[in-house]
Amino acid sequence: MKYGPISQASQELEAILRAAVDAAVADGSLPAPQQALPAFLIEQPADPSHGDFATNAAMASARAFRRPPRAIADAIISHLNLEGSHFERAEAAGPGFINLFVSERWFADVVARVLSEGNSYGRTDYGEGKKVMVEFVSANPTGPMHMGNARGGAIGDGLAAALDWAGYRCTREFLINDAGNQIEKFAKSLEARYLQHFQGEEAVPFPEDGYHGADITAHAERYIAEHGDSLLALPSEERKKVLSAYALPKNIQKMKDDLGRYRITFDNWFSETTLHESGAVMRAVEELTRRGYTYEKDGAVWYKNAAVQTEALLKQGKTQKQIDQLELKDDVLVRANGFPTYFAADIAYHANKFVDRGYEKCINVWGADHHGHVARLKCALDALGVGGDKLDIVLMQLVRLTRGGEQVRMSKRTGNAITLSDLLDEVPIDAARFFFNMREPGTALDFDLDLAVEQSSQNPVYYVQYAHARVCSILKNLAAEGISPEAPTAERLLLLTDPAERELVRELAAFPEEIVAAAKNYDPARLTHYAIETATRFHKFYNACRCKCDDADLMHARLSLCLATRQVIRNVLLMMKIDSPETM
Template structure:
C-alpha cells in the first residue's frame, strides 16, 4: 500500500508550505491565501526528480516575481530527514528537487515487503463496482470485438480490484427478444430445408445467414430426426432456439475460459421478463410521468429527459435542438417489450436490487447513441445514471497478416471468431495486444503477435522476466542467494541505469492508479514495456555475475525485485511470466 511517488509529492508539498509559512513569519514573504504546491515529475531527469510550480502559481497573490518567491522558499526550507538531498531554482521560478538514497531504498523496500500486493491501494475501498463486458448475443460465435472487449473488461476489473474496489464481473445473456426470435426462425428454416429441400422452404430475409446456423440445424436433425416437422410453429421455434442456446452458451463459456476470463455472474435477460421486472420498470417510469401511449405502444419521453439533462450540463437551447432528439418505444402495440425496455430494467436491477455503487459497461463504438438514452432513463427512475453508469466505448479491430487485411480463417474459411484466433496465436499474445487503448481503432498484426524478437512487445517483456530468472538460477548454482533489503548497500546502486530502473519500479503504483482513473488498462502494457527496457539497459550497463560480492549482491537484489514487478504487471493483464524462453 506504499506509493513512493505520491509520498515524495506529498512531502515536497509539505516542505514547500512549511518554507512559505516560515518566510511569512520573518517577513520575507507577505501572508496571502495560497494553494498547496502542485508537484510533478519533470520530463527531463536533468531537471531533477520532482518539481513544484508553487512560486509561479503564488506570484499574483504574493505580488512578487516567481524567482524571488522561489529563492525565499529555498532560504527557509529544511530538507534534513526528508527524501531529498537538494532543491534548486530553474527557469522562471520552478523549484526542482533531487531524491536521496533514502527514497530509492524505500522504493525497493516497498517492492520487497508487499510482494504480490505491490501496487495495491485503498483508493476505491468500500466501492461496490460491476464491470459488464462481452455480453455477446448467444446466436453465433464471438467475434474480434468480443475478443477486444473481453480482455479490456477483464483487465479493467483487475485494476479496479487492485485499487481496493469490490468488483463483480458480469456477462449479460441476451436470451430473449427480437434476436432470439430471428435465431429461432433461422434455425427453423434450415431445419425444414434439411427435411423438405432448400428449394421448398424460403429463408427469412433478415435471418442469420451464417454457416453456424446450418450446423446447429444439422446437429438437431442428427439427434432428433424430423420429430418437429408436424409440431406447431411456436413449439418448433422455441425447441430449436433452446437447443441452439444449449450448444452456443457452453461454447461461449469454454472459449472465454480458454481466454482466461472468469465471470462472477451470468445474468439472463429472460429472467427479467419472466419475473415481470421489465413490466414493473415500465410502470415505474409511467408513474413518474415519463411515458405516454401512442398507436397502442408505450413510449418513453426520452427527448424530454435528455433535454433536461443537457440543460443541467450547460448546453444552450440552440445546441440541444440540433441534436434531433427522439422518444423510444418501451412496449410495442403487440404487447412485447423492446430491448431498450429490458436494458433499462437490467440496469435498474444493478443499482436498485443489487446495490452497486458504480457500473461500468464495455461496449462497441456502434452503441454510442445508446449511452445518453440509457443514462437518462435511469435518471428518470431516480437512480442517477448520469453519474453512476460509465460506458467504455471501444473502437473496431482490423486483423492484418503480412500487411493485408484478414477476414477469413485459414482453418475454417469462415469469418474469424475468437476461437479461430486462439487456434492461430497464443492466448497470452491475444490478451496483450487486445489490452490496447479502447478509444483508438486497433490494427492487430497476426505476424507480430508470434514473433520472437524485441519488435514484439509481449516477447520483449516476457524475455526480461525470463532473463532475470535465468540469472537467478545461474547465480544460485554458484551459491549466490538474493539478499534481503536490510543487507543491501544502497550506495552501490547509484549509477544512472540503476537509479532509472528503481524510478521505473516506483511508477508501477501510479500507473495502476491512472489505469483505474481513466478506465484504460493499457497503461499497464506501456508501463511493462518501459520497465523491461529499463532492465535491459541496466543489465547491459551493470555487470552482475563476476562482480565483487557487495556489488553483485545489491544488483542481484535489484534484478529480483524487477522480476517481481514484471510478474505482478503481467498477472494483472492475465499473462503468464515465463521463467524460460
C-alpha cells in the same frame, strides 16, 4: 491509506512545502497572504535532470503573496527542512518552478519495498473498497464471438484487474441477451435449417435477416441426429421454442468455454430473461410513467427521450440549435403487442445493478457503434431516479486483422467471421490478451497476426516476457557458481547509483500509480505500455551494469534490483493473466 512510493513522496513533499511557506511568513521573508493559498501541483519532470519532483507552488501563490513567483520560490527553498525526509535538495528554475531531488535512501527504499511486498506490490487503497462492476463482452448468444468480443474481453478483464488492484471491490459481469428480437431471429434461423433438411432449400426460404453462420446449420443437424423429424408436425411457434431451447444453452456454454480458454472468468452471468420473469422491466416502465416520462401512442408506451435529453443538454450549456441538429427522437418502451423493447429491459437491468445490488459505479465496455445509446440510457436512469452519472461507458473501436501487411477480410453476414476461437487456435493467448490492450479502447487497433506469433524482441509481449526470463537466467547462472542472492540491506541498496540503475528504480516506483491511472482513466493499455517500458529499462540496466562484479556488496545490491524487477514484471503480467516464463 496505502499509497505507492511516488504518491507517498508527493504527500511528504506537500507537507514540507507548506511548512516552508509558514516558516517564511513567520520570519517575514514572505508577507502574510492576502487570500487563502491555492492548491498547487506536484509532478515528475520527464527529464530527471530537472528534478525527481517539481512544483508550481510559487507561481500558484503569486497572487496571494503579491510577489514575483521567482522571489516566492527562493523564499520557500531557503526555508525547506529536508532533514529526515526522502529529499536531499531543491532548486528554483524558470519563472518560479521548484525542482526537488530525492535522496539515495528513496531509491533504496523503493527496491526494499518491492521485495518486501512481493506479489502484493502495486496494490493500493485508492478505491476505498467501493463496490464497482465492469460489464463486458455480453455478446448475443446467437452465434460465435468475434474480434470485437475478443478485444472487449481483454479490455474489460484488464480494467477489472486494474480496479481490483487499485482498491475497489470489482465484479465482472456478462449480460446474457436471451430475450428479445435476436432470440426470435435465432429461432427462425434454426427452424429454417431444420425444415430445409427435410424439404430442401428451395421449398423453405431462409429469413432475409436470419443468421447465416454454419453454427446454425450444425445445431439443426445435431438436433435431427438426436430426435429425427419429431418437430415436423408441431406448429411453427412451438417448433421454434424447442429448437431455441435446445441450441441456446449450447451456445452459452460454448461462450463460457471459449472465454475460459481466453482466461476470462465472470463473477456473474446475468440472464435478461430473469428481468422479464421477475416483472422488473414492467416495473421500470411503470415508474417512468409515474414520474411523467411516458405517453401512449398507437397502442404503444413511449418514453420522452427527446424532452429528457434536451433538458440535460441545456443544463450542459448546449444551445437549442445544437440540440436540434441531433434530431432526438422518443423511444418505444412497450410495443403495441404488449412486449417490452430491449431499451426498456436495458433500463431495468441498470436499475437492478444500482438499486437492487448496490453498486456505486458501473462501467460497460461497448462497441463504438453503440455510441448513440449512451446518452439516452444515462438520461433514462436520471429520469428513473437512479442516477445516470453512476454509469460510465467505455466505447471500443474496431479491430483490423492483418497478415503479411494485408487486411484479413471477414464477414459476419455470410457466416465467414473470424471467431475468438479461431484466433486462439492461431495465436498464443498471451499475445492475444497483450495485443488487444496495446491501444486505449477508443483507438482503432491493427492486430498483426504474424507479429503475434513471432519469437523476437519485435513482439512486445515476447519482449516483456524475455525480461522476466533474463532475470531468471542471471540467477540460474550465478547459482551454478554457488552464488545466491542475499537479503537486501539498506547499506547495500544505497550503492545503486548508476544512472541506469536509478532509471529502473524510478520505473518500479511508478507501478502503483500506473495501476491507479489505468483504473481512473478506464485504460488498461497503460499496463502494457508500463510493462514494455519496464522491460526496456531493465535491458538497458543489464547492458550497462554487470551483475556479477568484484564488489560483493554491489553485486548483491544489483541482484536485489533484478529480483525487484522480476517481481514487478510478474505482477503486471499476473494482472493481465499472461504467463511469466522462466526460460525462453
